[in-house]
Amino acid sequence: QVQLVESGGGLVQPGGSLRLSCAASGFPFSNYYMSWVRQAPGKGHEWVSSIYEDGTNTYYADSVKGRFTISRDNAKNTLYLQMNSLKLEDTGVYYCAEGWRTSTPGGGQGTQVTVSS
Secondary structure, three states, X not given: OOEEEEEOOEEEOOOOXXXXXXXXXXXXXXXXXXXXXXXXXXXXXXXXXXXXXXXOOEEEOOOOOOOEEEEEEOXXXXXXXXXXXXXXXXXXXXXXXXXXXXXXXXXXXXXXXXXXX
């Protein structure tokens, strides 16, 4: 059974940083593209970033490019999202998902990120 467990969210001031993690189980993690998806309050799901199975290539939405870094540790079945220079508009629930440039959450509960002064 596929299980994705996101963690690492919290309350941070504008300009701050957070590191999100996604622990994956129940499927061959190292064989899958993985993505981060977010949902801002009152809005739909938005693709944030994707990474190749082996981590050699990464892609970002224009809204986070240069500020966020996606990475993975296939030995630990874990996906990460390092978020720097956070903005108010980064507030939302962040989900990880299997797949390439998907805006569909992977079924985990997500982790709340709140950027506020």
